[in-house]
Amino acid sequence: MHGAGNDYVYVNCFDEQPPADITATAIAMSDRHKGIGADGLILICPSEQADARMRMFNADGSESEMCGNGIRCVAKYVYDHGICSQENLKIETGNGVLDLQLEVSGSIAHRVRVNMGRPILKSSDIPTSLAGDPPVNVPLHVAGRDLMVTCVSMGNPHCITFIDELSDEWVYGVGPEIENHPAFPNRVNAEFIQVVSPTEINMRVWERGSGETQACGTGACASLVAGVLAGLTERRVLCHLLGGDLELEWSETDEVFMTGEAVEVFHGKWPVG
């Protein structure tokens, strides 16, 4: 399934045991030449607190706390495949239980709105050693450059840089250096944002553990929050990504809402072991 081109392999763990070695399976499945090809692996599991639980693994096998495009697809999956029948769902993540609303037509969910919860802005909780609570427009020396960056966690950590022009050089040259910079003890996802207007941004991303992806939902939400904190955007923004658009809102109640598509591409069997 994919959301805005951010594609994962999903395993229905209501019906199947999770793979014994999840890290190795995520790496093997994600390989775009010798596997299925994906940005990572997502397990759709039963939950004691919610309608389902999402566990998300990057293409390098590392586990992340949250995945914004993934959670929309998990919601679509449990609805379309009859695991849940209601259009308002709760899904457990590494960032707590989140509320989702499906947009359904013909008993298929096409778009999903997610309450992504409150952004985490305390530097030690993001976590980053960069100064400032919140760390907004703080200096970071990386890849031979002096950047001003803003850091936000949506359950997983993000480092946002506002730039004039998006380019491969930013994503491939600077992205991996930000991901692995010592200022981020758990590594970090790196977003590059071009502000088109106070209500519209263009984004490219270098993800922790997966490299460039066509979209990152948590990254888009973190970038909205960063844009508001830096005085560059309003609280409602349309975010254009390589693989599609996401509608974002940081509400007066301090919750971030994200709306976007969720698409099932195919299903199949993978030989384990």
Ligand SMILES: N[C@H](CCC[C@H](N)C(=O)O)C(=O)O
């Ligand atoms: N693409 C995902 C985020 C994956 C984040 C992951 N790369 C991490 O290590 O935190 C999203 O839509 O939010």
